[in-house]
Amino acid sequence: MSSDPTIVPARRSGKGDPEADEAVYAALHAAILEGRIAAGTKLAETPLAEAFGVSRERIRKVLHRLVAERRLEAVPNRGVRVPQPTLDDVRAIYQAHRVLEAGVLRELAEKLDDRLLGELRMHVGQEQRAAMERDRAASVRLSGAFHLRIADALGNAQLSAMLRDLLTRSSIMVSVYESIAESFCGVQEHGAIVEALARHDVERAIALSGDHFRLVEARLQLRPQPPKVDVARLFGPIGEAGGEEPVRS
Numbered sequence: 001m002s003s004d005p006t007i008v009p010a011r012r013s014g015k016g017d018p019e020a021d022e023a024v025y026a027a028l029h030a031a032i033l034e035g036r037i038a039a040g041t042k043l044a045e046t047p048l049a050e051a052f053g054v055s056r057e058r059i060r061k062v063l064h065r066l067v068a069e070r071r072l073e074a075v076p077n078r079g080v081r082v083p084q085p086t087l088d089d090v091r092a093i094y095q096a097h098r099v100l101e102a103g104v105l106r107e108l109a110e111k112l113d114d115r116l117l118g119e120l121r122m123h124v125g126q127e128q129r130a131a132m133e134r135d136r137a138a139s140v141r142l143s144g145a146f147h148l149r150i151a152d153a154l155g156n157a158q159l160s161a162m163l164r165d166l167l168t169r170s171s172i173m174v175s176v177y178e179s180i181a182e183s184f185c186g187v188q189e190h191g192a193i194v195e196a197l198a199r200h201d202v203e204r205a206i207a208l209s210g211d212h213f214r215l216v217e218a219r220l221q222l223r224p225q226p227p228k229v230d231v232a233r234l235f236g237p238i239g240e241a242g243g244e245e246p247v248r249s
């Protein structure tokens with residue numbers, strides 16, 4: 001489980017600037033989300049600008065956006081880095097999510113109808129497909145969306161907002177700590193929660209949801225970190241950037 005509540009789809013406006021921003025954003029976002037950059041790694045403007053073949057201003061803009069989305073964190077006087085949540089942070093976020101979802105499932109069981117059940121099953125089917133196709137980005141996005149779908153079904157904007165916030169933070173942890181192979185384990189767990197709801201066995205659904213969060217948390221803690229690499233070497237010049245001038249330094 002994890003999430004992507006904040007992804008903004010790439011624009012195709014035909015104008016050069018937004019497309020170049022989106023290309024840089026998409027490359028960095030994917031690298032963070034897919035866990036290719038070790039936790040705590042500093043992202044400096046100049047080497048990234050050189051790697052992408054764009055200006056430092058453009059890199060700065062994209063880094064600010066990723067900070068605003070909490071994909072990256074700004075450290076006073078030290079620039080921007082990939083977050084490095086502690087195990088205590090991980091524990092706190094998953095406990096909060098587990099407690100919240102237990103309440104959500106209890107409420108949801110009261111109003112689960114065939115239409116919603118069908119939607120949830122379809123969602124789990126999409127997750128299974130993404131897992132089979134080893135589409136890591138889709139898996140991460142869909143697994144977060146599963147938990148949002150459950151919460152959104154209650155129609156409570158406050159609850160949905162709280163959950164989105166938790167998911168944004170847990171998605172960072174997943175991308176920082178969870179390995180690619182392990183990220184495909186959660187689909188059956190989501191499916192089991194849905195099937196328990198379908199049988200009107202709310203206690204079982206809550207127990208499965210609790211187990212799910214404990215498993216996700218345990219999986220996170222086991223992951224060896226990717227080696228610290230020269231981040232800029234992960235990226236190459238962006239193609240049809242449309243008139244962007246390379247960095248001068």
Ligand SMILES: [Zn+2]
Pocket residue numbers: 001002143146147186190212
């Ligand atoms: Zn999940």
